[in-house]
Amino acid sequence: MSKPSIALNRFGYGLRRGQIVPGDPVRSLYAQMDAFDPAPAILADREDTSAKAGEILEMLRSLRRERQSQAAGTMNEQAMEPQMQGGADPLNGLPPDVRQSYQTAARTLREDAGLRTRIAITSTAPMMERLVHFWSNHFSVSAKKPGTHFQVANHEFSAIRPHVLGNFSDLLKAAVLHPAMLLYLDQFQSVGPNSPFQQRRAQRRRQGNGGGPRGLNENLAREILELHTLGVDGGYDQADVTEFARALTGWTIGGLARIERFSEPQPGGAAFAEFAHEPGSRQVLGRTYREGGAGQALAVLDDLASHPSTARFIATKLARHFAGDTPPQSLVARLEAEFRRSNGDLASLTRTLINSPEVWTESPVKFRQPFEWLVAVLRITGIESLSNRRLSGALSEIGQMPWLAPSPAGYDDLEGSWAGPDALLRRVEMAERIARGAPSDDVMARAGAAFPGALTDHTRTWLARAESGTQALALLLVSPEMMRR
Incomplete structure (x- = not known):
């Protein structure tokens, strides 16, 4: 492969018909960084669907209570895959309003997936679109939970796109505390074991009128450590997962009627409910984090973003995507060093990638997904x-x-x-x-x-x-x- 071909195909999404082949491949990639629009005009007319996620969760909660009261089984909130996998219609037997919401969710997903694809097809900065999709996959959310159909595109369009040339810490916080992630990994219903909410709930159960047990959920904490920052061998243990999960308690999604009056809105559509947060200080990876409400989890995330294991993990994934399934260790080391030197500046990391000789090797290095x-x-x-x-x-x-x-x-x-x-x-x-x-x-x-x-x-x-x-x-x-x- 020649350098112009590599710039077009390895870094980008190929030549657009009628496009002029860049004379200076490296300069053309820098120009794409300058030209990137995180909020392209094609998104302007897209309907804001963020509020619908809370609506469908409240609807399912009501339906579950009704079925439980009738001893007719339990509605599983995680079993939502409307018209996506074929076979029998999973919506049979649901009330008309719930069925309609599921169908609307499936249409929303199809429309948003098409919109995302069209942005890439027509883009004049395809390398930047590739980076958007790389980071979106790194912070993967899946429309396989109730409500997430309405949030997965919001996650990419509003949490990922604005930060791909920013600081990794900002990207991390925007991505993992977005409603799509809070829904997907069940963080929205994680409750501190000693929180006021849990104490009140235990009292109501003793009186015979409380719901079933609800407590700490470690999904989000574990995936942040394993998949988003340190990596599976990044030096954390189960105690770190549990303590981090406690720091994250209280982070939930906006639009849930039952907690709206107890929560404070947060950036990106999230909310923080102090009464569900585990009180006290936390110790994660040897560092102590004093009680600070919503800020406790934010402080942990900032430290994870600058951890040496995170630099190595991110460098490896980026090198694998651009330089081969078994990335050259020289490239990994260079990206790792730049990540640490710049404190996670993604624009600087991208320029280092462009300037690295390992990504300009003549032989094809990746099979197109x-x-x-x-x-x-x-x-x-x-x-x-x-x-x-x-x-x-x-x-x-x-x-x-x-x-x-x-x-x-x-x-x-x-x-x-x-x-x-x-x-x-x-x-x-x-x-x-x-x-x-x-x-x-x-x-x-x-x-x-x-x-x-x-x-x-x-x-x-x-x-x-x-x-x-x-x-x-x-x-x-x-x-x-x-x-x-």
Whole structure:
């Protein structure tokens, strides 16, 4: 691969039809950092759906109480996957208002996934969109909990995008204390064991009119330590998880009627309910944090953001995404050193990445994941008018719908997870359909522009032998150059 091709494809999402190939690849990437718009105009007309998450949770809570009172079973608040996985309709038997809310949630997810894809297709700063998606996957939230359909796009658009060139500490706090994360990892219902709320609840249970037990939930604390900051071998233990979970108690989402009068709004749509917070000081990773309400968890997050293990963990993931499944240790060390030197300045870290020789190696180093392959395909073909519904349908078909990763770890960033025979067949079938609806009179020239100095003789031969322009375009879309970066 030539440097212009690397700038277009390894750093970005490929050449957009009609785009001029950059003469200075490095300078073009710097220019994208300057041109990046965290709030593009395409988002201006998007409906703000943040309040709907609380509405559906309150609705499910009422339904659960009703079913419990009728001894007719329990509504599982975690079992929400409306019309996303096929098979029997999971909404059968639900009241009409609940059913309608689930259907609205599924439509919202489809629309937002299409919108996210369109931003990447039309972007003039595709490297920055790749960074948005990298960090969004790092702080992965999944629309598999009630209410999260309404929040996962808000998480990326309002918590991730504004901070991708900011400070990691700010990104960390915005991402993990966003309602989408608080919902996804059940933090919104975590209660301090000795909090006023829990004491009051225990008293009501003794009187025979309280609900079931509710207490400390360690999900968010554990995932912040393991997946977002230190890494699984980052030097923490179970005691640190528990203490951090206690510091996080009280952090919940806004819009829950039953606690609204007890909570204070926080940035990004979160809320803090002091009466659910575990009182007292905390000790995490050998540091003591005095009682400080909402500020106690914020102080822990600031220290985690600057921890040496975090620098190593973030550097490794970033190097893996841009320089190969087994990233060069020299690149990891350089990124780690810059993260620590700049105290987590992500703009400085990005410039260090761009200037590192390891990411400019001529051989392809990464297999394109389904999302990035589809974006690259639509950019090179010039197809930009697909509806959000069709875009999200295509992503589902090739196996990588945004915000539906199978675990809090996000979608895997290794070739083995995406290069199976069935997955490749789905790409071939989609490439054939896309080629039939795209201009195909200049395929060879378009291929040369999209992969300047990098189009192999093998691919040129196959394109030249194609029986038609449409067949040549379909072959280009599944060529090695399109599959790898």
